[in-house]
Amino acid sequence: MKSLVGGMFGKYKVVRLLGTGGMGKVYEAYDTDKGRTVALKLLNEQYADDEKFRARFLRESRAAAILQEPHVIPIHDWGEIGNVLYIDMRLVRGxxxxxxxxxxxxxxxxxxxxxxxxxxxxxxxxxxxxxxxxxxxxxxxxxxxxxxxxxxxxxxxxRGDTHLTMAGYQVGSxxxxxxxxxxxxxxxxxxxxxxxxxxxxxxxxxxxxxxxxxxxxxxxxxxxxxxxxxxxxxxxxxxxxxxxxxxxxxxxxxxxxxxxxxxxxxxxxxxxxxxxxGAPTMEAPRYVAGPVSYPPFNAQYAPPPTVPPTQSRGNYVLPVLIAAAALLLVGVVVLTIAVVATRNKEPDNPSPTLADTPPSVLTYQSEPSSTTQPVYPQSTAISAPPDAEQRLRQIADEDRPFVAATLAEYWVPQLSSKRPGVVDQGVVWDNTMTLQEHLDLRQRYPDVRLLWSGDWSTFSAPDFWVTVVGLAFPDSAGPLTWCRAQALDRDHCIAKLISTTH
CATH class of the missing domain: 1.10.510.10 (Transferase(Phosphotransferase) domain 1)
Structure with missing residues (x-):
């Protein structure tokens, strides 16, 4: 494929070549319809008529387009112009x-x-x-x-797709x-x-x-x-x-x-x-057996001998047996005393067992753990109504004037992005859980707002409820600084551009 720099590719004005890959080239281009600069990936001409390559190229578009994750570059559009397949995606400087x-x-x-x-x-x-x-x-x-x-x-x-590995080409590095x-x-x-x-x-x-x-x-x-x-x-x-x-x-x-x-x-x-x-003493040496191999291989470190070479097993087997017998005898005596004492005493107020504990006493953590599945605190001021989707839409509609007037074309801290069916750390989310999380975040942090991703072009999917903080910054560094100040890692707080033109 000859260079397209300086020319037009459909509605795109090609600015410069960004890189060349196994399937084609990536250009910086200007979308004259949407008025935005994008990264434009084009399939090499020699592959344009190869149905397997065409399928793989289009699958890249579909695969990335359905992902609503900040660390996946959003896909704006894809298709074919003049028998050349293309993907229009956000241009990332880095x-x-x-x-x-x-x-x-x-x-x-x-x-x-x-x-x-x-x-x-x-x-x-x-x-x-x-x-x-x-x-x-x-x-x-x-x-x-x-x-x-x-x-x-x-x-x-x-999963279930046809493998597109062809003769002489190995998928992956x-x-x-x-x-x-x-x-x-x-x-x-x-x-x-x-x-x-x-x-x-x-x-x-x-x-x-x-x-x-x-x-x-x-x-x-x-x-x-x-x-x-x-x-x-x-x-x-x-x-x-x-x-x-x-x-x-x-x-x-x-x-x-x-x-x-x-x-x-x-x-x-x-x-x-x-x-x-920072420890004052040295860590004891560890002997690693290593993970089960595929196929098996020898461990990197040989484990220490379980029996000192200068001492035979017969020298210490008898003392160990005597000690074990003594411990067993003491345990039997203590157990007998405990049983007799229990039978002779009838408690006035028996302690409740787990089976006696009513469900209403269960509590929820106020802060989610970083090592376990997320916990969804119940709001004490506002509870989720039966129709959670209706309430979410109501909140988003109420917040939209503020977002449009104050946050549009700026970067903000994003705290959550959910839709029914999304799996997060093993939990399948629904609208009720999303609403409960949003209400809790609204109480925990100042000026929290709710967006519907379909209202803004900077989201790669149009059907997510997005919780953001109503603080506008000119670039991504501001929201990330705010996240760090709140002791939130990037699993719980990221920088997000709110826009209808990018």
């Missing part, structure tokens, strides 16, 4: 993680934060039945304020490919978890997990133990070794159950490393 790592490893805090954001994007994709299958640093864009996006769903696969993929097994979300663990290792060390030519890399994925990032970079706490080891376990069932679980484990490893750094 650099790829691949380019960032050319300058060396990231600080563990920064690496953990970026991986956590990509994990959120993968969880959203997996909840919709989509598997990315090509998670790698080249497909992660990071903005100047460290907001990360997962891009290129060109080989994303819906060998450096980040899970072992089961080399055997032709059906891809599951576990392959994305494996790839994300590989990305975490590279972000922490500046090196891919396994080096060498393709055959060596494939063999290492199949049989070599996962590498230890702390062995390559002294700034990386040893607690990250276990995270990478589990994320890169050879068998899918031995990995983290979700990408988000891997991201949270990385955060815990960072905190554990900080605690260990």
């Amino acid at each position: 650099q790829t993680l691949h380019d960032m790592l050319k300058r060396g490893a990231l600080d563990p805090q920064r690496a953990t934060d970026i991986v956590g954001q990509i994990a959120a994007a993968l969880d959203a994709a997996h909840a919709e039945g989509l598997i990315h299958r090509d998670v790698k640093p080249q497909n992660i864009i990071v903005t100047p304020d460290d907001f990360a996006y997962l891009v290129d769903f060109g080989i994303a696969e819906t 060998f450096d980040y490919m899970a072992p089961e993929r080399f055997g032709g097994s059906e891809a599951t979300p576990a392959v994305d978890v494996y790839a994300l663990a590989c990305v975490l290792h590279e972000a922490l060390t500046g090196h891919k997990p396994f080096a060498g030519h393709s055959a060596q890399v494939i063999a290492a994925h199949l049989s070599s133990p996962p590498p230890r990032p702390s062995a390559l970079n002294a700034r990386v706490p040893a607690s990250f070794d276990d995270v990478v080891a589990r994320g890169m376990a050879k068998h899918p069932d031995d990995r983290y159950g979700s990408a988000g679980a891997l991201g949270r484990a990385a955060k815990h490893a960072l905190a554990a490393g900080a605690s260990a750094a």
Whole structure:
């Protein structure tokens, strides 16, 4: 395909070439109808007549367009102009993680934060039945304020879709490919978890997990133990070794159950490393048996002998048996006394059992836990009406004049985005839960407002209830600063542009 820079492609004025990929080229272009600058991806001409490539290209559009997740670049439009397939998506200014790592490893805090954001994007994709299958640093864009996006769903696969792997073309990159993929097994979300663990290792060390030519890399994925990032970079706490080891376990069932679980484990490893750094004593050596392999491989560390070599088993078996017998005798005596005492005493006010506890005494946490499923506090001032959708629409209609007059074309802190059927940390949401969460957030934070995503062009799907804080900022740095000031991580608070023109 010849360069289109300076010319027109349908309604798009092509400004400059942004990059070239396996399927086509990405341009910066200006949509003359909508009056906005976009990223325009075009399929190479030699593939335009290939039905398999056409199907894959269109599937990328559909896959990304249905995802309502801040870390997935929104798709504006897609179609065909002059026998050339295209995708119109939001233009994001930033650099790829691949380019960032050319300058060396990231600080563990920064690496953990970026991986956590990509994990959120993968969880959203997996909840919709989509598997990315090509998670790698080249497909992660990071903005100047460290907001990360997962891009290129060109080989994303819906469960049940026909595999589009063709002769001479392997879907995915060998450096980040899970072992089961080399055997032709059906891809599951576990392959994305494996790839994300590989990305975490590279972000922490500046090196891919396994080096060498393709055959060596494939063999290492199949049989070599996962590498230890702390062995390559002294700034990386040893607690990250276990995270990478589990994320890169050879068998899918031995990995983290979700990408988000891997991201949270990385955060815990960072905190554990900080605690260990400030501790006055050294941590005792750990002997790791390693995750179950696929196929099996030897552990990285040999466990210590269970019996000291200078002492035979016969020297201590008899004392252990005597001690155990003595403990058993004491336990029997104590139990007998307790039973007799209970029978001789009739309590005036028997203590209630769990079965006696009425449901009305159950309480809810006021703050959601970051390590468990979200808790939905019951509002003491306002309760959810029977018709939750009607009440949500009423609130959004009441808030819309303020949003249009004060927040439009500005960045705001976004606290929640839900629609019926969305799965968040294992919970399937409905309108009643969404309303209850919004009412609670409205009481907890000042000037909270409710939006219907269909009213604004900066949302990739038109049917979400979105809770935002009514504070307007000229760029994304302001909302992110507010989120941090409230001690909210990016799982609970992000920056969002409210607009009808972007």
